[in-house]
């Protein structure tokens with residue numbers, strides 16, 4: 116293995132750049148280094164002005180999503196050596212406004228997340244000394260969708276979101292579905308309107324780019340397909356029980 | 362906020378969507394309570410305020426989006442008495458003996474009583490706790506605990522707790538979030554803390570947020586050391602802000618080393634791996650903990666024994682093994698092996714999936730068939746901002762909760778799985794207490810604006826407009842981390858610590874000549890790194906200073922020159938104040954003993 120690798124990093128500063136460009140750096144190629152280590156090496160030793168987000172460096176906080184050689188990746192979980200002999204190209208996530216360099220504005224997702232009511236909704240709550248029983252099978256029904264780290268890789272990969280920013284998007288729908296499928300929840304009908312109001316959900320094809328890039332095997336594409344089913348069932352229920360059974 | 366519909370959007374043909382923007386300068390907003398930190402403690406506090414006083418407006422200021430906070434990385438679980446054969450007194454006793462009698466026992470009693478209720482509240486909010494076949498909450502054993510009482514969500518407990526809290530917090534309209542705002546200073550007027558100055562990362566704008574009360578929930582400071590399980594954001598900012606404003610830091614000499622970190626990255630392999638039955642082996646394949654008064658090896662895990670002993674003792678045992686030449690030499694220094702192979706694929710996949718994922722990803726080994734190389738790693742701060750049982754600091758209007766605070770339930774050594782419930786219990790308490798206090802207060806005073814302008818000028822002068830600095834941030838940071846690791850690690854001595862204190866002072870001087878290449882306003886992460894480094898330097902000085910003054914060995918603080926515990930002199934909390942000369946000044950305060958007089962710590966018997 117060569118001991119250095121070239122890395123091309125997209126640079127953009129809104130105050131003085133008309134257009135983004137690339138800066139090229141040479142960094143050590145170490146077998147235990149992830150792409151994020153290379154970026155930190157650049158920041159610490161070559162160019163202090165490079166901006167990017169990171170925190171946990173263990174694939175769980177969801178901060179470090181970027182486009183690596185064209186594919187959305189968690190840079191703390193993507194090994195540099197997989198791209199040898201290089202060059203490696205690092206760009207911001209697609210489909211989001213770029214704030215600077217590798218930092219994108221994902222605040223739109225948080226608005227959408229809030230609208231999908233990702234919390235337990237119940238008519239009556241149990242007192243605190245009682246638990247809601249939930250068998251391991253009931254837990255498994257929604258567990259996968261609860262694994263989402265909000266890393267936004269699926270939004271960067273989603274062709275529908277790319278064309279239609281009003282689309283709730285894969286993770287917000289997966290998280291809505293996570294609560295719909297939770298045996299403790301009674302709010303599915305309340306989440307329905309918000310998510311299916313917009314055409315987005317019906318515009319989603321079966322292609323499943325989101326699921327392919329998801330680093331946590333959440334399968335948001337599966338959630339979207341299921342959601343369509345839930346939506347249809349809830350509508351049917353609403354027709355039969357106009358006052359809204361759950 | 363600018364969205365893509367904005368006409369300024371540039372069509373560049375590049376990956377991403379681009380806008381031009383310029384910076385704003387100073388902005389002022391006002392709330393009843395401002396919380397700094399959106400981790401487990403901060404979010405629990407925010408919800409507590411919204412539920413107990415829905416008319417109060419709450420600001421949550423966080424340097425990262427709340428769900429990125431480091432609570433997300435907690436793996437193993439959260440302790441709270443759950444089974445019929447367990448009792449609050451036993452949880453209290455385990456905690457107090459685990460803390461080598463430096464815990465305040467009134468705080469521990471409140472903690473063990475409220476922990477199960479708080480964990481159940483999280484169950485009601487949707488936390489996906491692991492269950493037994495009948496659907497009841499399952500519990501697992503944990504280090505230093507005599508009964509099985511640790512609630513868990515597989516081995517992603519903190520992740521699920523944080524996302525449950527964050528998602529639940531979205532339903533409260535009274536909570537305004539200041540996401541990606543970096544707090545740089547507390548606003549103090551008339552002896553009362555009345556707000557905070559923060560830097561908005563996306564614009565570089567200075568935001569003065571005034572409030573009747575401030576709650577610090579800024580987490581720990583593991584990044585002061587080189588080798589740590591802690592995320593990049595754990596830089597002790599809240600501790601430094603409180604210290605600079607005049608509040609004392611308590612018991613800062615107690616730094617927890619976790620016995621099982623992955624070499625190179627420092628990524629944690631949770632104690633749950635040992636709770637499920639994992640063994641620690643030296644280079645001869647020998648369960649060496651039996652040589653360190655931690656019990657005799659049994660095939661099945663035994664509570665409060667061997668691999669389920671407390672973290673301080675396990676990390677210390679590693680050092681002795683190393684001295685005896687019985688550790689394995691790895692590419693990143695000595696390691697021992699954590700052996701999970703006998704647990705089998707089913708247990709590993711069901712109970713420890715994240716451990717397997719991390720090993721496969723970062724070590725290229727599969728714990729089903731291979732042993733995991735591990736070594737002790739800085740993990741947790743027992744010390745922090747001094748508070749009472751309601752999170753109140755000695756400064757009026759200032760509260761603290763979570764890892765950044767020291768209510769003193771952890772004493773000289775925290776037990777694994779006591780921190781997550783601590784966030785909930787004392788986050789909620791601080792929230793309610795601050796709400797009650799804020800309801801009595803007048804609106805903030807007018808002098809605050811001048812302070813905010815002053816802070817803006819400081820940031821400009823010291824960093825953004827400064828010319829000719831020579832000291833690279835990364836160099837100073839690395840030197841600090843090396844000093845702390847070499848001089849204030851698992852074993853310390855008077856000599857090593859006074860050396861550290863001197864060197865840290867030099868670094869403080871050199872920090873004044875810091876070099877910044879980035880003078881921009883938008884997302885200036887170099888400026889943030891500089892601000893974090895200055896917080897870490899302050900915190901590091903307090904650690905070295907009170908470690909030097911504590912001439913005894915207790916829990917995680919082990920002095921080679923004073924190997925015994927000295928209850929006569931040091932059954933006391935250290936309180937570190939910032940002196941007029943900027944140097945730390947240490948005082949002592951008594952430990953509260955209610956029902957458990959100091960005794961010997963006994964494990965494995």
Ligand SMILES: Cc1cc2nc3c(=O)[nH]c(=O)nc-3n(C[C@H](O)[C@H](O)[C@H](O)COP(=O)(O)OP(=O)(O)OC[C@H]3O[C@@H](n4cnc5c(N)ncnc54)[C@H](O)[C@@H]3O)c2cc1C
Nearest residue numbers: 398399400401402424432437438544580763764778780781
């Ligand atoms: C890898 C790992 C595993 C762990 N596992 C367990 C476990 O199994 N069980 C257990 O009980 N404990 C565990 N712990 C300990 C526990 O997770 C932490 O102590 C706890 O999560 C800290 O929570 P917190 O809310 O105090 O702070 P954090 O979650 O760290 O949050 C701090 C918040 O403060 C904000 N902040 C900080 N500085 C500033 C600033 N200057 N301006 C604005 N905002 C700021 C951050 O943005 C963040 O939102 C573990 C710790 C680690 C590192």
Ligand code: SF4
Nearest residue numbers: 263264266267269329
């Ligand atoms: S669904 Fe997967 S890719 Fe999308 S945000 Fe969640 S974890 Fe990331």
Ligand code: FES
Nearest residue numbers: 171172177179191
């Ligand atoms: S840094 Fe947290 S996911 Fe990569």
